Amino acid sequence: MDQDAIANPAKTASPQVIETIGQEANNALVLSPGVTLTLGPESLVIPDQLVTRPSRSCLPCLPSIGAKNSTPSSIPYYNILWAETSEDRSWLVVDYAHEDSPHHLVVRDLKFAIPAQTAEQTDDHMAKWVENLLGRAYGTAVRRKRAWVLVNPHAGPGGADKIWDKQVKPIFEAARMPMTVVRTTYSGEAVDLAQVLDIDNYDIAIPCSGDGLPHEVFNGLAKRPDARRALSKIAVCHIPCGSGNAMSCNLYGTHRPTLAALAIIKGIPTPLDLVSITQGEERFVSFLSQALGVIADLDLGTEHLRWMGAARFTVGFLMLVLQKKTYPCDIAIKVEIEHKDSVKRHYRERVTLGSTDGEASNGGGQSKACDGTDADGCPTTSSSPSPSAAVDDGGPGLPPLKYGTVMDKLPEGWELVPYEKLGSFYCGNMAYMAPDANFFSAALANDGLMDLIITQGDVNPLKSVGLQMAVDTGEFFDSPLVTYRKVSAYRLIPRNAGTGGYLSIDGEARPFEPFQAEIHQGLGLTLSKKGCFEAPGPLNWDKVTTSERLLA
Numbered sequence: 216m217d218q219d220a221i222a223n224p225a226k227t228a229s230p231q232v233i234e235t236i237g238q239e240a241n242n243a244l245v246l247s248p249g250v251t252l253t254l255g256p257e258s259l260v261i262p263d264q265l266v267t268r269p270s271r272s273c274l275p276c277l278p279s280i281g282a283k284n285s286t287p288s289s290i291p292y293y294n295i296l297w298a299e300t301s302e303d304r305s306w307l308v309v310d311y312a313h314e315d316s317p318h319h320l321v322v323r324d325l326k327f328a329i330p331a332q333t334a335e336q337t338d339d340h341m342a343k344w345v346e347n348l349l350g351r352a353y354g355t356a357v358r359r360k361r362a363w364v365l366v367n368p369h370a371g372p373g374g375a376d377k378i379w380d381k382q383v384k385p386i387f388e389a390a391r392m393p394m395t396v397v398r399t400t401y402s403g404e405a406v407d408l409a410q411v412l413d414i415d416n417y418d419i420a421i422p423c424s425g426d427g428l429p430h431e432v433f434n435g436l437a438k439r440p441d442a443r444r445a446l447s448k449i450a451v452c453h454i455p456c457g458s459g460n461a462m463s464c465n466l467y468g469t470h471r472p473t474l475a476a477l478a479i480i481k482g483i484p485t486p487l488d489l490v491s492i493t494q495g496e497e498r499f500v501s502f503l504s505q506a507l508g509v510i511a512d513l514d515l516g517t518e519h520l521r522w523m524g525a526a527r528f529t530v531g532f533l534m535l536v537l538q539k540k541t542y543p544c545d546i547a548i549k550v551e552i553e554h555k556d557s558v559k560r561h562y563r564e565r566v567t568l569g570s571t572d573g574e575a576s577n578g579g580g581q582s583k584a585c586d587g588t589d590a591d592g593c594p595t596t597s598s599s600p601s602p603s604a605a606v607d608d609g610g611p612g613l614p615p616l617k618y619g620t621v622m623d624k625l626p627e628g629w630e631l632v633p634y635e636k637l638g639s640f641y642c643g644n645m646a647y648m649a650p651d652a653n654f655f656s657a658a659l660a661n662d663g664l665m666d667l668i669i670t671q672g673d674v675n676p677l678k679s680v681g682l683q684m685a686v687d688t689g690e691f692f693d694s695p696l697v698t699y700r701k702v703s704a705y706r707l708i709p710r711n712a713g714t715g716g717y718l719s720i721d722g723e724a725r726p727f728e729p730f731q732a733e734i735h736q737g738l739g740l741t742l743s744k745k746g747c748f749e750a751p752g753p754l755n756w757d758k759v760t761t762s763e764r765l766l767a
C-alpha cells in the first residue's frame with residue numbers, strides 16, 4: 216500500500232466492503248485490508264497506518280514537534296467525546312480529548328474515508344460499531360447534555376472568558392452538547408437567572424467561576440416556587456476559574472478546566488445534600504461550607520493582602536495565630552455522630568471498595584442519614600421540632616424546616632454551649648475546600664449529615680502551625696486539637712455580633728450575626744465522576760476495623 220493510500224484509505228485501488236472479524240462482530244471496523252479500527256477492552260485501538268507520531272524534539276526538555284497534531288495508537292474510551300458518520304457513510308469522525316501536556320487537553324478530529332462501495336449491511340454494521348463505541352465512551356452517562364453555561368468574567372485571578380472560549384467550549388462542542396452561554400454582568404445575576412430558567416430546556420448548569428457562582432445557581436433554583444423539582448432536575452456543575460475551586464476538586468478531582476469539562480461530559484448524576492441557612496428573616500442554601508473564626512478571617516479578612524498572591528493566606532494565618540485570636544460564641548449543635556472512630560465507621564460503611572482495582576469510592580447514592588439507632592450506633596434524632604417546624608408536606612417549594620429558624624425559640628433538647636476561646640468553627644458539606652485542602656475528609660455527597668470541625672484559639676502558635684500543616688499531610692482529622700463530628704443542624708450566636716467580624720458561607724461574606732443551619736439530604740443534584748467525591752477519606756480509616764475486631 217502506498218503512503219498516499221495509507222493517509223487516505225478512500226484512494227485504495229480496490230475498495231473493500233467493510234467486513235467483520237472473528238466473533239467480535241461489532242468490535243472491528245475494517246477500512247481496507249490490514250487497516251482496522253478495533254474496540255479494545257479499555258480504548259479504541261488505532262491501526263498503525265493511521266498513527267502519526269510527533270517528531271522528536273532536539274532537546275529533551277522541549278515538547279516534541281507536532282505533538283498536537285499526532286494521532287495516538289489508542290484512545291481511552293473516557294477521552295472519546297463523540298463519533299459519527301457522514302450521511303452518505305463515506306466519513307467517520309471520532310472526536311476525542313487528548314492530554315498532550317500536563318496542563319491542558321486538546322480536542323482533535325480523527326478523519327478517514329470509508330471505501331466507496333457500501334452495502335446496506337455495511338451501513339448497518341457501521342451504525343452498530345459507532346453505537347458500540349459511544350456506549351463504551353459514555354457508559355451510563357447521558358450523551359449531549361443540554362447545558363446552561365454561565366461565565367463570570369471577574370472570577371478568581373481573571374481569565375474565565377478566555378478559559379471558556381479557548382479551553383472548555385471546544386471540548387463541549389466536540390461532545391455535541393447543545394449550549395446556551397451567558398456572561399454574568401453583575402453580582403447576584405446568576406440567582407436572578409436561575410430563578411426564571413426554563414428548566415425543561417436544560418439538563419445541567421455550568422458556572423465557569425469560583426465557588427461563588429454555583430452558590431448563586433443553587434440559590435436561584437431554591438427560590439423558585441418549584442424549587443424541589445428544579446434542584447433535582449438541573450445538575451449544577453462547575454468549571455474551575457476561581458482561586459479555590461472546591462466544587463470541581465471534590466466532584467472531578469481536579470482544578471484544571473479542561474479535565475473538569477471532560478468529567479462533566481462523562482459525569483453521572485449525584486444527589487447532593489444542601490443546607491438551609493436562616494439568618495434574620497432570610498433563608499438561603501449552602502452547598503459547601505460555613506465558617507467563623509480563623510478560616511473565615513483568612514478567607515475574607517485578608518483581601519488587603521491580595522497583592523501577595525497565595526502568600527496572603529500564610530501571612531494572614533501567622534498573624535492570627537501569633538495573636539492567639541479567639542472568637543467567643545454560643546453554639547447549639549444537633550450532633551448525630553460524636554466520636555471520630557464512629558465517624559470513620561460511618562464513612563467506611565458507606566464506601567464501596569472497587570471490586571477489581573481496589574479503588575475506594577464513597578458511593579453516595581446508597582448512603583442514608585443516621586436518623587435512628589442503627590447498626591452504626593448512630594444516636595436517634597429525637598429532638599422535638601421547634602414551634603415553626605412543619606411536617607414535610609411534599610410541596611413543590613423548599614422542604615419545611617425541621618428545627619425552625621434562628622428567630623424561633625431554641626428547639627427542645629438543644630443546648631447552647633458557650634465557646635469562650637473558639638479558634639475556628641468550620642462546617643463542611645464537601646471534603647476539599649481548595650486543592651490540597653482536604654479539611655472534611657469524612658464528608659459524603661448525600662449522607663444527610665454535615666461535617667463539623669471545631670478548634671480552640673488559645674493554642675500555642677507552633678501547634679497551630681503544625682495543625683495547618685496536618686491538612687496537607689492528611690493527618691488533620693486525627694489531630695487531638697481537632698473536634699470532628701457529624702451533625703444535622705446547629706445554631707451559632709457570635710458574642711460580639713454586629714461589631715464587625717467575618718462569617719463565610721460557601722466562601723461568600725455574610726453578616727456577622729446569629730444564624731441557624733439544617734441539612735436536607737440529597738436535595739440538590741450535581742454530576743460527579745463516580746457518584747461520590749474524589750477525596751481519599753480519613754487516613755487509616757481501615758484501621759477502625761482492626762480496633763473493632765479487638766473490641767469484639
Ligand SMILES: Nc1ncnc2c1ncn2[C@@H]1O[C@H](COP(=O)(O)OP(=O)(O)OP(=O)(O)O)[C@@H](O)[C@H]1O
Nearest residue numbers: 370371399400401402403424425426427457458459
Ligand atoms: N460581572 C460581574 N461583576 C461583578 N461581580 C460578579 C459578576 N459576575 C459574578 N459576580 C460575582 O462574583 C462573586 C464571586 O464569584 P466567583 O466565586 O465566581 O469568583 P471568586 O470569588 O473570585 O472565586 P474565588 O473565591 O475562588 O477566588 C460572586 O458573588 C458573583 O456574584
